[in-house]
Amino acid sequence: MSISSAMNAGVAGLAANSSRLGTISDNIANASTYGYKRVETEFDSMVVGQGTGLYTAGGVRGSTQRIISQDGAVVTTSNALDLAMTGRGFLPVAGVADVASGDQPSLLMTRTGSFRPDAQGLLRTESGLVLMGWPTSSDGSMPLVSRDTPTALEPIRIDANKPMGDPTTQVRIGANLPATDTGPTGTGAALPLKVEYYGNLGTSESLDMSFVPVAGQDGQLSNTWQVEIRDSASGNDIVSSFQIVFDDSQGAGGTIRDVTQISGLPYDAATGTIPLEVGGGALDMFIGKPGSDAGLKQLATSFSSSNISRNGSPVGQLVTVEVDAEGKVNATYDTGFVKTLYRVPVVNVSNPNGLIALEGQAFKPSLASGSFFLWNAGDGPTGAIAGYARESSTTDIAQELTDLITTQRAYSSNAKIIQTVDEMLQETTNIKR
Known part of the structure; x- marks a missing residue:
């Protein structure tokens, strides 16, 4: 009967709008969370029956999607290892628990992170994401690696107490x-x-x-x-x-x-x-x-x-570590020597919105996201890596508050439908009296 379907439609409307309220709440709560990607709720009508005679209401169904492809504003910071993407692509990371196990960690991705060396020298965030990269040779070059698999990636480890020398190889x-x-x-x-030149032992x-x-x-x-x-x-x-x-x-x-x-x-x-x-x-x-x-x-x-000039330097202690726009992890020593330790690639997927969101602004590939490819930063479709920078949340507070008002009104209206159907059913039962 149509009156019963109207109540079901009202219940479906309450459920859909309560789901939308949940996404709005998350968006507003994470308005200041670096790297947060807002969630949208879309409503789809449900058609149960139509044609001649009584109409049967189908109601509405809500579906949510995290808009990962939308980039947030890049803001500057004072930490050299605060990293953010300035275009398409993601930084490769892994869970600290996976790294500690000693096995090949699963590839995760993030758009931004505040990385610091921990007690073991691993560059990681407070949420437990470890930055991954390809190790470079002693001269800063990188061997040929596979770009469609993460097997060559290693957790980036910085040994702050290890002195380093740079033997001279060229004199002019x-x-x-x-x-x-x-x-x-x-x-x-x-x-x-x-x-003068510097030997292998500094x-x-x-x-x-x-x-x-x-x-x-x-x-x-x-x-x-x-x-x-x-x-x-x-x-x-x-x-x-x-x-x-x-x-x-x-x-x-x-x-x-x-x-x-x-x-x-x-x-x-x-x-x-x-x-x-x-x-x-x-x-x-x-x-x-x-x-x-x-x-x-x-x-x-x-x-x-x-x-008269030469390359090389005497033995020095680590002063600072920075990541340049090409993803090179450069260690600077107190002698002025700069050594490239790793190279951080940029992960690109066909459908960023198909990634599975995890805690700590991390994402992992899925069938919906498609296969990934590891690019050099700035090559192909990818953007560059910015140091001293974080990506802001994509939440627009004004838009979310506007959506909150409309959601509240829609929820109240659906509740009114249920109240009206209840009164109509009461009138139906009163016919017998």
Whole structure:
């Protein structure tokens, strides 16, 4: 009977609006929760019967959906390890309990997090989400990894008490050799140059270079120098010796014309470097390319070292850890040395709204979300990673309060339907009296 279906429709309306009230309450309660994604309640009509005769009310059915694809505003903070996404994608995380078990943890995702090293050095949030990343090699490079599985990801662990050194692998020499010393009246005296570098154990070592001019003939400059390089880490043995001939033409005067190796590894004209086998391993010394102004030159002025540089640093203690826009976890030491420890990828899924929401603003993949892919931050469809930043809640207080008023009115109206049906049924029972 239609009057009974009207009561059922009113009950369905009460249930649907009470569900909407619950989502509004959650949204308002989490208006200040970083990374919170608001929930919407959609109403769908239920049609039980229609056509000629009495109408049977079907009522309404409520369904909820968390709008994960909506981005919140990014706000700045004072903590370097406060991270937020500035575009599409998620940070890969894992539950601290999964990490502690020693097994491969399940991949979870979050849009933002305030990460801090715990007692074991794990970068985690207070809610127990551990930041995941790919470990990098000693030179900061990363090997080839699978992008559609999380098996290569590891919990990011920072050892604050571990000193770190950075061995020197490259040295650049910039100096002027006096052209007049290669004339017939030149003294033939060697010109010394000491270059400091850092060994594998953080020790300070030196390359002692000696430039000996070759005297010219018939009143002409020879533009030729004999060079020896001795290494302190190798007992001051000669690790390389070569002869440099400089150009004296109008267009390229003063630049290197050619280098002839006497001992040691051969000079590479394409890169302008000479490989050296020093006490700690291999080291490349840049002396300049043929015809280039960089590196060694020979001009008619006094001997001077204009630009000597090297990479590497002595042993230092960790000062700070930051994550850059590309997801590189960079550790800075008190010696100025910066080392990339990990690289944090960005997780992208086909349907973010299909992810399953967990506590602590975490999400996990589902059949509805589709498969995931691990991108480098800023590549493909993904955004960059922002340090010193958090993503705000997507709750709009004004909109939620407006929805609260309409929900309250709709709930009262459905309650009135039940009250009216009750009075009508009472009138029906009174017919017998």
